[in-house]
Structures are given as C-alpha cells and as structure tokens.
C-alpha cells in the first residue's frame with residue numbers, strides 16, 4: 052500500500068511526538084531527519100513519513116525553503132515518484148511563533164504549492180492539557196499568555212486568541228470553527244468549512260475541548276490536501292484513513308527488527324527526573340561518570356569510559372552499562388562557573404558523540420540516550436538519516452530503529468523530564484517486547 056500521510060514538522064522532538072502518535076494509532080511511520088532531496092530514499096513498507104526540520108525559529112526564508120523541499124519530496128519528487136495522499140504541517144501545541152511567522156508563511160507556501168484553497172489549524176492536544184475554546188488556546192487551566200509561554204526566550208506568546216495571532220502572520224483571511232458547530236458532528240463541521248471557504252477564508256482555527264472533538268475534526272478534514280496542527284490530530288487521523296479504506300488495520304505498526312548488539316545508556320541530562328533514573332540504574336548495574344572539568348584537560352576520561360564499557364561488555368555482554376555526565380545542580384554550577392555554560396555543555400556533548408560512534412562501531416546495538424541536546428549531538432555524530440518509530444517505553448519516548456553501516460541500531464531518545472524512574476533498565480525489556 053502506498054504512502055498515506057506526509058508530515059513536515061518544525062522541530063525534531065515535535066516530529067517524534069507526532070510519529071509516536073501515528074504509530075500508536077496503527078500507522079507504520081518513519082521519521083526523516085532534515086530536509087530531504089531527490090536522492091533521499093523513501094522508506095519501504097510505511098504508511099506515514101514525518102520530516103523533522105528545524106524551522107520553528109529560523110528566518111522565514113529558510114523555513115519556507117526547507118518546508119517546500121520537504122513537500123516536493125513527499126509529493127513525488129523522490130526516486131520512486133511516490134506521493135503522499137495528505138500533507139500535515141506539524142507545529143507546537145502552544146502555537147510557538149512570532150508575528151513574522153513561521154506558522155502563517157509556511158502554511159501559505161504549502162497551500163500555494165499544493166493548489167489548495169483552505170486549511171485547518173488544530174494545535175490542540177487534549178491529553179496534555181492543550182485545548183482551544185472560541186479560538187483561545189489554553190494550557191491546562193491557563194490561557195496561553197498566562198501559561199509561562201509569555202516568557203519563552205525565542206517566541207514569547209502574549210496573545211491566546213489564535214485567530215488574531217495568525218492574522219498577523221498571513222495576508223489571507225483567518226476564520227474559526229467553534230465548538231458549538233463541532234458538537235453538531237462531521238457534516239456540520241464540513242458545511243461550516245465550505246461556507247467559510249466561499250467567503251474567502253483560507254485558514255480556519257479549530258476549537259477542540261477533548262478527544263471526541265479531535266475525531267470530528269479528523270472526519271471533517273481527512274480529504275483536505277493540507278492539514279496543520281499539533282500531534283493530537285495525528286492520533287485521530289489514522290481512524291479516518293481506515294474508514295476510507297486507505298489504511299489497513301495493522302496490529303504490528305510498532306514492531307521493530309531485532310538489533311543484535313549489546314545495551315548502553317548515555318546520559319547528558321541533569322534534570323531532576325534523569326538524576327533519579329541514574330541513581331536507580333546505578334543501584335543495579337555498572338556505570339561510569341564523566342566530569343566536564345576533567346574533560347577540559349583532555350580526552351583521558353573518554354578513554355577511561357571506553358575501557359570501562361569494553362570491560363563490562365566482555366564480562367556481561369547483555370547487561371546494560373551507563374556513561375553519565377548527569378550531576379546535581381551544585382556540581383553543574385561549579386563546572387559552569389569554571390568553564391562557562393556553553394563550554395561545559397559542548398565538552399559533554401562531544402564526549403557523548405565520541406562514545407556513541409566508537410561503541411556503536413564496536414557492536415553496541417541498543418542505545419538509550421537521555422537529554423534533548425545530548426540526543427541531538429549523538430544523532431548528528433551517528434549521521435542517522437531516518438528513524439523507524441516503534442513502541443513507546445514511556446509517554447513520548449518511543450524506541451526507534453536506524454541503520455548504521457548496514458546494521459540495525461535500536462535507539463531511544465529521552466528528553467530530560469520524561470520517563471519513569473526505572474526507564475534505563477525497563478527500556479531494554481520493552482524493546483524485547485516490540486521486536487518480533
């Protein structure tokens with residue numbers, strides 16, 4: 052069966068979040084890292100592809116160029132000439148953007164290229180407390196502009212009225228599909244969209260109070276060329292694809308192939324959750340610490356960590372080993388005061404990147420990485436182009452599968468605050484369950 056959904060996500064973790072929801076709703080999904088070109092292979096046997104860009108806060112021109120490159124590739128500008136049936140522009144459920152964009156300009160450019168007249172905007176994700184009422188975005192019980200997002204360093208959100216926010220980002224008309232209409236069901240919602248379209252409304256902000264509303268919205272917009280929103284909509288669309296006969300029921304969407312090499316955990320996150328996970332792991336399995344102050348004097352600590360992991364792989368090849376820079380706030384501050392915040396982080400990220408490439412090269416096959424920036428450093432060092440998304444260990448932390456020099460690598464990337472206290476050990480048990 053051919054490609055159904057092609058998604059363009061404006062950042063890496065947002066892409067993973069959407070991919071995770073698609074897999075959980077029964078779509079076989081691959082995440083592509085960075086803007087693809089004609090030579091980027093289209094993965095076999097997938098229902099959805101999510102292209103992860105870094106276009107949320109970059110200059111508008113760059114965001115447009117990357118998004119259109121991704122669109123062209125997804126619409127057939129690839130070696131197989133395979134075209135996705137529907138395009139999904141994914142942004143953050145807190146509508147992260149500025150008056151300059153990039154949500155409005157990117158949505159306009161995608162619609163223009165697709166020849167479409169209208170799209171919907173569905174940022175909500177009710178399970179994580181993001182809802183929209185009368186066009187106003189709430190985070191839990193707070194309006195967006197009172198949720199902490201007003202202090203965001205890159206894109207402070209001072210206005211919760213999304214019709215007004217988006218109107219500043221596009222020359223076209225913005226309208227509202229409100230909750231009263233949505234409660235009337237799919238046909239009423241579609242009729243409302245058509246009426247708005249006849250009045251020249253190009254972008255429609257959609258209310259969503261709960262998962263039932265998401266299902267109505269998915270039904271109303273499943274045949275649009277372009278939909279836009281957060282990952283909540285990704286949870287509802289697959290059911291519509293099945294109803295239309297585009298997607299076959301598949302209980303194995305989360306299955307990954309078996310990775311043969313041993314297990315390793317690399318942790319560069321210093322979040323409270325990660326510190327507890329490190330402690331929990333060290334009570335049961337071997338681990339070695341990395342200290343940025345020592346890394347500043349040379350690579351000896353990296354060599355020592357490599358020797359430690361190699362020794363344990365020889366003695367107990369199936370037991371997970373941990374290398375961690377994670378440290379309590381006082382230790383982190385001490386290192387940052389001596390080295391500067393950026394240099395302390397760079398030293399740790401470089402060390403983790405070297406450890407990942409060396410040890411994967413030596414046969415590590417199952418790798419769990421803790422920390423958003425740390426994960427970014429490891430993924431770039433391993434030069435991974437595509438990740439197949441599998442079953443999740445904990446909310447928002449799926450196992451993924453990549454290929455490194457022809458071998459399968461099972462990889463889980465955990466941002467700081469995610470995961471239960473035992474994720475570093477239980478993660479490997481979950482992997483055994485999602486593999487055939």
Ligand code: ADP
Nearest residue numbers: 320322376378395396399422423424425466467
């Ligand atoms: P999180 O997802 O928890 O924010 P990140 O990996 O994104 O984790 O960020 C943690 C940052 O802290 C990284 O840049 C990492 O290199 C840095 N870091 C890790 N350990 C230390 C340490 N002991 N001292 C100073 N900085 C550290």
